[in-house]
Amino acid sequence: MRRTVALLAVLLAAGCSATPPPGTDGDLADDWAALGTPAPFRPAVGQCHEALATTAPLDGHRPVDCAELHVSETFHVGTPADADVAPAPGTPGAKAAYRECSDAATGFLGGPWRGARLAVQVVWPTRAGWTGGARWFRCDVTTADLDGRSRTSRTGSLAGELAHPSPLRLACFDPTVEGGTVTAMTAVPCTGKHRAEFAGLWDAPDISYSKLESGTRLSAAGCRSTIARFAALPDDSDLQYRSGWISYNPTRPEWLSGERRVRCFIYFAERTFSRSLRNAGPGVLPVR
Known part of the structure; x- marks a missing residue:
């Protein structure tokens, strides 16, 4: 029994050596990186989606590769003015977002989109997302008929589509x-x-x-x-x-x-x- 106690004492002494292992300073509390401030979700440009929406819940955000079948494509993400709630349809804030999306669409597509079988959609965060600090609006483009109501699936990005002869014109x-x-x-x-x-x-x-x-x-x-x-x-x-x-x-x-x-x-x-x-x-x- 005495030999066992002596062995434990030797092991404890070795583990608590006053000399720290190489590459350490012996202080366990000073080398942790500070945790960053949590940031609300913000969508990314260049993602494609299987449906066209007016709001984008985080739990439903499942973009697909634009090489796969999709209905809409995000080409711009803007930052609206801060407010308690997202701008309602028809308000100055909502109209400003649409103007920004429409202008950005012309640059993204390489030509005036109203002269093509295309439609531009502004997508907002949900009420819960907005309350949680999300301050963005997403600009999506989709193919559409002349009534602006028919959305069909396609493959490939629309970037530069109107910079050259296109069947969508x-x-x-x-x-x-x-x-x-x-x-x-x-x-x-x-x-x-x-x-x-x-x-x-x-x-x-x-x-x-x-x-x-x-x-x-x-x-x-x-x-x-x-x-x-x-x-x-x-x-x-x-x-x-x-x-x-x-x-x-x-x-x-x-x-x-x-x-x-x-x-x-x-x-x-x-x-x-x-x-x-x-x-x-x-x-x-x-x-x-």
Whole structure:
């Protein structure tokens, strides 16, 4: 028994040596790195998503590689003004975020996105995230039809998509019209027979969305002037006898966000063309 006690004493003495091991100073309390301040989650640019959303809960944040099938792509993350709650739709803060996203989209895509089958979406933190200190908004881009409501999956990033010829650019169409209402706009090559062509954008006045949708007088005047510039035609009362027009308004959420650009198309009920009508002039489009 005495030999056992002696052995323990030797081991304890060795473990408590006054000389610290090489590379240490013998102080266990002075070399711990200070813990950083916890930071709220902030999304990253260049991530793609399987769905389009208006808010982004942290527990639902599952981005996918943009080479895989996805619906939307984050191209910009902004920082809004601090507030107790995230800006509500239609407020100055929400409109400012949309303007920032829209401007950033033009640079990211390499051209004006309202002239293409694309839509821009502002995504906000959830109420819980905002309360926890999240102060950001995410700018996502998605492909969309002319109504701005159809989102389809795609592969690959949209970066620089409009810097070169792209099938997403609005060009020539073969419209289906029933009772004065356009029910479909089928994209066709401008070298093929078509009855409509994208002429440009018209900036609508800051009126209520219901007033914009309720009549055609404003859209007719705005789109006819847009068509006159596009086709090099006199912008006068005879323009209505040279061509018709089709307009696509922003969606209601876009209008609430401050989007006022209306898409205008030159249109013919009976005539067809196999060329672009840009700068066509009165010789090609006489008064009829």
